Amino acid sequence: MEQTKDYSKYNAQAVLNEVENAIEAGWSLPIRMVYDRFSIFDWWPERLTVAHLKQMRTFLNEAIKLGYTGYVCFKVGASGCANGMWAYKTPTTDGYSPKGAAIYRSFTPDYTYYGFCDDNETWYPAQDKYDSLKTTKMLEEAMKMEALI
DSSP states (O other), X not given: OOOOOOOGGGBHHHHHHHHHHHHHXXXXXXXXXXXXXXXXXXXXXXXXXXXXXXXXXXXXXXXXXXXXXXXEEEEEOOTTSOOEEEEESSOOSSSSOOSSOEEEEOOSSSOOOEEEEOTTOOEESOGGGTTOBOSHHHHHHHHHHHHHO
């Protein structure tokens, strides 16, 4: 019988607990040493700073508030490169992003915007307005509007 690996350490609350502990300790560590602990799958800067951790905490608190308590992952960005924070409603079963509803927030020092996808994996807002949701309030309002359509 094949054993199932436990990926619960990548769920929103578990990662938030790690983030809170790191903020309290005032950590600034090489990402290569802590990427697994914080569900970071890619990065550009070499260090995970307290400022990064505080952005992660804000995102995770919002995700949990909105019911996205499953798998979370991070791509720590830098100016002009790919980046992001993702939270899913469901946990992962294989260590990768599950299918279904998710929220996204950019993770770069230059700008902040949000997005979300439904259970059918349709992302909002539309591609031509991908960066139009600048605040959590705008995200929440867009999610309410989409639920009415």
